[in-house]
Amino acid sequence: xxxxxxxxxxxxxxxxxxxxxRCSPMKGHSHVYWYRQLPEEGLKFMxxxxxxxxxxxxxxxxxxxxxxxxxxxxxxxxxxxxxxGDSAAYFCASSEGIAGGRNTGELFFGEGSRLTVL
Amino acid sequence: xxxxxQMEGPVTLSEEAFLTINCTYTATGYPSLFxxxxxxxxxxxxxxxxxxxxxxxxxxxxxxxxxxxxTSFHLEKGSVQVSDSAVYxxxxxxxxxxxxxxxxxxxxxxxx
Numbered sequence: 001x002x003x004x005x006x007x008x009x010x011x012x013x014x015x016x017x018x019x020x021x022r023c024s025p026m027k028g029h030s031h032v033y034w035y036r037q038l039p040e041e042g043l044k045f046m047x048x049x050x051x052x053x054x055x056x057x058x059x060x061x062x063x064x065x066x067x068x069x070x071x072x073x074x075x076x077x078x079x080x081x082x083x084x085g086d087s088a089a090y091f092c093a094s095s096e097g098i099a100g101g102r103n104t105g106e107l108f109f110g111e112g113s114r115l116t117v118l
Numbered sequence: 119x120x121x122x123x124q125m126e127g128p129v130t131l132s133e134e135a136f137l138t139i140n141c142t143y144t145a146t147g148y149p150s151l152f153x154x155x156x157x158x159x160x161x162x163x164x165x166x167x168x169x170x171x172x173x174x175x176x177x178x179x180x181x182x183x184x185x186x187x188x189t190s191f192h193l194e195k196g197s198v199q200v201s202d203s204a205v206y207x208x209x210x211x212x213x214x215x216x217x218x219x220x221x222x223x224x225x226x227x228x229x230x
Binding site: 045 | 163218
């Protein structure tokens with residue numbers, strides 16, 4: 001499957017634990033986005049990354065949340081000391097870079113990682 | 119900054135009814151416009167797109183026309199089916215290094 005792969009699909013954590021969500025973009029894609037979706041709500045932008053760079057993290061809480069997209073390997077969204085309010089579906093999307101490093105706009109989404117905090 | 123405004127949902131229609139979901143945008147320059155669809159329990163997938171003014175995107179019976187004069191990209195379908203029940207997201211990309219901007223989504227429920 002050459003699509004965007006997210007894992008785990010489902011993750012259960014107790015309050016105070018850490019959650020790590022992984023995203024492997026489509027082959028050849030160098031841009032990754034992370035979004036959060038609460039039940040019955042829309043998509044909230046969190047962070048936009050290129051390989052080894054954070055381009056826009058304006059949607060990510062300043063504390064407990066971090067994201068990376070290393071030169072090798074998947075993008076990681078890390079949530080430290082999780083709280084019940086972090087329970088949500090986290091979607092990753094990737095897009096193809098074009099000349100100059102800009103993105104092409106069309107996003108390909110993974111099936112999401114559903115985090116439940118007990 | 120860029121923004122996308124969609125009509126509030128949920129929208130409930132009977133099978134074979136006509137569908138319109140409104141979308142208007144604010145952006146600098148000449149953005150590309152998209153409609154994405156999210157079926158229950160799944161991620162989003164691209165439904166259609168238009169990259170310049172007056173372009174019409176179409177797919178699976180859905181259409182949307184890029185109207186620069188009214189900054190709109192309304193989604194339409196002449197005859198909806200139960201299988202069209204999903205959440206529909208309007209989005210724009212103004213190019214460069216800015217993130218793709220999504221609307222809040224409109225939930226469509228089609229009843230037999």
